Amino acid sequence: MIKFEGEHLLPGQIGHFFIILALMSSLVSLISFGVASTKSDLSQKNEWLKFGKINFTIHFISILVVFATIFFICYNHYFEYMYAYKHASKELESKFLLSCIWEGQEGSFLLWSIWHAVLGMFIVYYKKEEHHTIWKAPVMSVIGLAQLFLMFMILGIYFFGVRIGNSPFTFTRNEIPAPIFSQPNYLTFIKDGMGLNVLLRNYWMVIHPPILFLGFASTIIPFAFAYAGLQTKRFGEWIKPAMPWALMSACILGVGIMMGGKWAYESLSFGGYWAWDPVENASLVPWLILIAGIHTMLIFNATGRSLRASYLFAMLTFIFVLYSTFLTRTGILGDTSVHAFTEAGKAINIMIGLYVLSFAVPIFILFFKHYKKIPAIHTEEETSSREFYMFIGSLLLFLSALFIILITSIPVYSKTPLLKDLIISIHKGPLAMPEDAEFLYNKVMIMVSVFIGILTAVSQYLKYKNTTRTYLMGKIKYPFIATIIISTLLFIFYPIQYDKHGIGFLVAIYIALFSSIYAAISNGMYISLVLKNNLKSAGASIAHVGFAVMIIGMLISSSNKLIISDSKVNGINVPIGKDPMTKKEEDPTENLTLIREVPTRMGDYQVSYVKDSSGHEKGRSFYILNFEKKDKAASKVEERFVLKPDVYLMKDNNMSSNPDTKSYLTKDIFTYISFAINKEKNEDTAQFKIIEIGEGEKSYYSNGYFELKKVEKNPANSKYKFGANDIALQAEIQFVSKDSMHFDARPMIVADSFGILQIDDTVYAQNLFVKFAGVSDNHKIKIGIKESDQLIDFVTVKSYVFPYINLVWLGLIIMAMGLLMSSLFRAKFSNRLSSIILLLAFIGLFYMFLFAN
């Protein structure tokens, strides 16, 4: 055994101890709450509940300690721990330290379990009589089971030679086989950790994972209540207490998903906030099912119908959260997702599989066992009733979720034994996504949005049970007329220009736009027409308005997205590459090369690449791009702004690009670097050629001639200040290229008390470096000219305009506020407390989504 020097062993020991304690206490609380839920004798039940409560509290504290320990290790750069070595680094800004923790598999499992534990604490300590005696025990036993699994994932102990879970406290020397670890002082050689993936160095990555995981974690509560309903045989009673939780969960999960979208928009270069990526889909699907479930639960509350559907949706929401964990963490999506996920090892994959199955299988067995006993009304509802259309809407949401997950799961089919062979025999090869995968989703979802829009617009005005025709017509007339007017105005003044998929799809976009506008107006007017501005019960309408506005924003910003770096937009004839036969009409030509200091037209803008500057993190460069928009006479600059997209050039020459966006109220100009040269690799070999020239004389360079206009002594210049004893000479040279372009250069030579300093100038457009080399004996000036073929400084950019993208974020905020309002209202929070929570949530969301960029 080698005694290693400089290792900090204590934090790891503390961490390990508390992981084991958290595991044991979750097991004991699972047992106690499980037993408690079977006891009908109240005093016995209370005993077990009390024991469970103590254990769960210990569990909660243990998890917090584990989290704090990981944070401590990363914060102090204890690279003897694998987690710190893999995810932290010294140059990392401290605000990203939290992101380090959720970058890793272990950390994100931990985050998930923290939220379960927090929610569990609310359930455990909530004192209401009915909650305590009926719901607490079964609900907590579900949470206890989930926690047990999550603790196993981060346990990292060997059983019979198989490691169960990956502990965040393993030592680097045990994980990586390298000769260095045979030296006792190996730590002195490890200079730095690998650091956070550069794509995750964005402030959204600090906030998005916790919110998303809170959303995921909170879906366990409706699931647990559904289980409690079956377990206690109080089949319909769970809906009421589960309702506020379901609404809260929908709010948080929705916000979490769109935060991911905002992150993708701001820091990934796939050019948008949604790409139907498998990882995004996997989080959207539970949300859609949850929304369906909320609507069937509301139907049950009002009419006693749809109870079985409510069970199904509440169960499936959480099961699909688990399934999405399976999809994104087992590496099964490998070849289909831009998100980088690798296999974490077979043992972990089996654990994840078990986790999914041990929730999905028992609950379905229980559900089908009691299916007949779950009360259902066997008469048909009126087609003029609200519940009828709400149910249709829920069904539609559910089916659309199934559609999305069926397509997303394509990689899974190819790995399922029998299915795989079947597919190969029918399809003649392993199944892969079609040519235009986005369009496959879009064309189905646009249909869904048409129906959802109309259903949300109309069904609010219907009453439960049945509605008279005159009542309905009297109410829906005004919103409908308003929608017609607004849609027509939009059609005339701001038409959709999306011809990529033909006229049929364009019509579909218009219909979807119409129905979303209808939904927004109709729900907005409902607040005044029917609710008489009673905001307390307006949560649903507000959420609907928000959802509709979000869809409107998505439709407009995506269909009228303009690629301004497209050479066709600019009317430039891009020289055809080396293979002229492949150049076709529909080729994507979205990249434009900007040569330094040469203004180039992009859409309405004149763009010039001014310079690059390095950031304070290693390998990061910002490219300063000046955007100018001139008025029609091209005389006055109407608009001017600077974008600074940046690129990380990593040491192995990999490149990662972060876009920069200029946000206006009505549009975003989104730009990122799609290609940049690596400066270090491009060393210049050309030499200066010295030419002697007098004032007013001309000479030649390869691409034209130049004239020495004048030589000025101690020029008055804002950049340089010269003292009385300094001698500075500045040559003013004009270059005239063969195509009659004029460029000025002003090289200088300065002699001061420190010696002679030459300040060169450059004409990037002509690849020229110009030097004031000295004065010759015959009073001529020596000018050095270097013509470089390598040092053309340029960047290749992609640039988009997203119109009205702020509607997407605004809609999201409104929707979240509506859901939150309903949740607080149903949880019977006091008016004062509700208003405070709502105000804070609104300020927070508004700041993050619309202000902080």
Added chain:
Amino acid sequence: MKRTHIIILIGIVALIIGLLVFSVDFSTYDTINSAKKKQGKFVHLIAKLDKSEPITYDPIKNPNYLSFYAVDSLGGKTQVIYHNSKPGDLEKSERIVLKGKMESDHFECQDILLKCPSKYKDDKKMLEKDMKDQTTKN
């Protein structure tokens, strides 16, 4: 939840399935050689960059033209032309998923998905390499 529901449900399902069946042509994963037999058909190739051949990308001439050669594990080889910018980590990639069509002598690529070791901190080899780089430098 009776007759009317069921009818509407079936209607909706039929609509979605109909849309799918009529308009979607799912692709396949192919080898370079089998793709060559499916000229003009959209396929997915799983391949590797052929480092013995040149990569052509001159963004000053045309930022939307990239050409390189790909090989796969079964020995197939093809030129790949991609009318877009060069992905930054192409040279370092271990595996490339290419989406596009084979057109006579070359593969007309529409989308490239790179699998790079640097993205994978969980990759043991990558960890070893990083550790070696660090500890042998000084």
